[in-house]
Amino acid sequence: MNLTTKETDLVFSIMADLSYGYASSELRRRVGLKLLDLLDAQYFASYVWNTTENAFCERVSINMSDDNLGAYEQHFQFCDPITPVLQRRRKATCVSEIMPRSRFERTEFFNDFLANDGLHYGVNYYAYSGGTNIGDLRIWRGRNKEDFSHRELDILNAIGPAFTNAMRGAMAREKTTQGKVDLVTALEQAANGAMLTAREKEICAAVLAGLSDQQIATKYGISFTTVRSHIKHIYGKLGITGRTQLLSRVIMH
Amino acid sequence: MNLTTKETDLVFSIMADLSYGYASSELRRRVGLKLLDLLDAQYFASYVWNTTENAFCERVSINMSDDNLGAYEQHFQFCDPITPVLQRRRKATCVSEIMPRSRFERTEFFNDFLANDGLHYGVNYYAYSGGTNIGDLRIWRGRNKEDFSHRELDILNAIGPAFTNAMRGAMAREKTTQGKVDLVTALEQAANGAMLTAREKEICAAVLAGLSDQQIATKYGISFTTVRSHIKHIYGKLGITGRTQLLSRVIMH
């Protein structure tokens, strides 16, 4: 398989997006836009499977009606004859690979949901991390188009693992409060190691929160000079000479 | 730019390698092998810059003599007229872009080291994470070949960011000092979000490392006022008013 100039540009552009460090939703939106162009498709949707609720959440969509997708989330996803099968696949899969076209077009799911928005030919890719579905790519073409070819599936399959990896990274970064908690525990450790008093720890945390000496004084209702005294003691105990060193000291041991 | 069948296969294969989760050295070896094929080159070397020792370490090489590379690590890297310049670039750069061929071929570095192993035309790519060089790709062609073309540089530049991202992930997995890596990735995110330039990211990282403005100036060999300029721009882009706020901004999002 060779790639045309336009395809090469799009593939490289997607690679760049996957490496940039976007948040998971922005990542899916950007990749979706470019995949539509790359695969000559018109409709894109992406969800993240929520294991606790057993449902698809965090919708990202392009060219699809919100009402229809709302209906999918509320109703159709629970009587969807194709997505659970597609979801089990670990590679890009056309709807037509798992259900004959004739039968598919007679389903309620197709007639009342997909066709409602003009979706006729679909291919899905599901990203997995350690057995957990962490996001998907659902690409659809309209009635006037044809089904996806092997070539197009190959392209999607090439991009798939890179997308999975990027989603994994994005979700790891989004795992809430991680940094904050780490900072607090790191501070606690450093403080205990250096025998900081309770008050000194408090001041220390305030410094790390980005407050100026005067702000700290106001916050704790003590005088500026008292704050300075505390900070001087903290520096002495930690063997540092300034607040920026405080951070590197606390974070990097 | 279009890609031939062979090139497409190699690009997709590299993408797969970059997403697989290999250790950093294995990652570089695999990518190196495929890049040689992709760029019609014969020699590959890759190092990771060690900031504490100010030297290139963790060699991975293909088709190059161990003796010669040993000499590079011991001696030539410290009197290398081209690599420090290439290293400062944030994109794939040919040796011929930074030094005229005629002058280059008269250097001791070329005659006693490179030509010794048959290396004539080279292109390098340096991966950066938050101002830190976390790995490189050095690709060389022999005497009987020609210099690398723009097209080949474009290909390498497309793969570059994905390689950087993969290296970042690999090193995060390998690093035991979790905090440091978290800080680096957090910085990377904040920097991307605020559209910081490469140089600004570097300065930003130095500030976070606890260096004073004067120390930063010395470290990068620029004037104190230039550092101040960069920092001023960083504050403007991030909407903050001081370095302690920078800390809380980067750490706590």
Added chain:
DNA sequence: TGAAATATCCTCATTACTGAGGATAGAAAT
């Protein structure tokens, strides 16, 4: 090629921080 972005350098006034020297009152430990 021309515009925009980037990296580099500069001054000057002001503010914030650091280091070194105190003092005092109360709590905790020996």
Added chain:
DNA sequence: ATTTCTATCCTCAGTAATGAGGATATTTCA
């Protein structure tokens, strides 16, 4: 009961950082 620790307050000299105003050369990109 005395010492040590802690929290609070103070001055003052010196250093570092900030904000606002530039300038210029190079690189990048449309």
